[in-house]
Amino acid sequence: MPLAPHQLGTYFALSEAVNLLQHAVEQQLRAEGDLSLIQFELLARLADAGRLSMTELADGVVYSRSGLTYQAGLLEKAGLITREPSPDDERATLVTITPDGLERVQRVLPGHVEIVSRMLFSPLTEQDTAELGDIMTRVRDHMRASPPRSSIRKRKARDSR
Template identity: 40%
Template sequence: MTDAGGPLDPRELRAWMAFLAAGHLIDHEIERQLKREADLSHPEFEVLVRLRMAEGNRLRMSHLAREAMVSKSRLTYQVTQLERAGLVKRTGCESDRRSVWAELTPEGIERLDRVRPGHRQLVRETLIEVLSPEEIDLLGDALTRVADRLRAR
């Protein structure tokens, strides 16, 4: 292991700068596609996807915040925006009055279903098609280790 406080060597710096550039550029392209096709931000899209994947298309807000990896206050803002657009509704939890459910509305399902094909195509064009199958596996494994380490904090 290298000195944690020392400068990055050229190889490490190249990897870090490439990671930052690719992440920013891909995120920018995704943001543009989602705004153009569905008037959604990338964080709003992620909330809709998480709800769509959940049983009954709903999650407790606290669980949704963990799933979407955002703070509760940021999630509240996103859900408020989605609620105003008629894509999500909040309801009280019958078994725990302190909890609130976020639930996808039929309009939210329709909007998500409409934008997903273009989103998938963009992910393929900007990332998947650029890499070999072996590189996709390596990238998936490496970024999973990074995420696991950060979640453990």
């Protein structure tokens, strides 16, 4: 079923807005912290949680396991995270943010907040922001209603045995 013209317009407006915001954020993160957007997202999640498994990180940032492994290797080499086997699950790897990682997040966060505030929220009223939050939460929850990508792969591998 084709999209109605207003749906297509909404999709393109959303896509362009996301791309513009991501580009500006990526430039700021590179300039102020020598981080990519995905690296910042990983560090920010770890700063909030302290320690997560690689699977939790991959599912949280919606990133492939192989891509996450590569990014985690770069962050570990830079001394921003540590990785170690889980004592509870021999298949799991736990990731912990280091003090240097926390410092890096704190260093880039003010510029990150400034860009997001200026580009995303400045043209919106408080009511617009609340409505957009409600709408995007519904859309995200709908998209996440499927099992996480990591468990889909596990189920396919298990079912093929």
